[in-house]
Amino acid sequence: MLSTQYRLRLEFICSRIAAGAPVELAEMVWADKLAAANRSAATMLRQARRQSANPEMAPGGMDDFLNRLDIGSVGGDGQSVRRFETPDQIADYFRRDDSADWRQRD
Secondary structure, three states: OOOHHHHHHHHHHHHHHHHOOOOOHHHHHHHHHHHHHOHHHHHHHHHHHHHHHOOOOOOOOHHHHHHHOOOOOEOOOOOEOOOOOOHHHHHHHHHOOOOOOOOOOO
16 A cells, blocks of 8 residues: 555656646656555556547546546557457457457366
């Protein structure tokens, strides 16, 4: 669990990342170390990076929905790994019949 002071500092850094504002190197190092040690911090940082990579993300839109669920990721090159356009594409993704798929039971 994050202390109030750490959470507020991380929220401030994440808001600047999401807005595309400059973030000091020391702050990014601190945020990355915190994210490596704390799952909640890692989620906040990933969501801010996704929002920064997609500035056209509309509140209540599909990208915002996926970001709030912490689905998908942003690669090192800033490109989204997977992007869904409709709810049907999400359902189809989880309905695939692939015997080598990790979601299948033995």
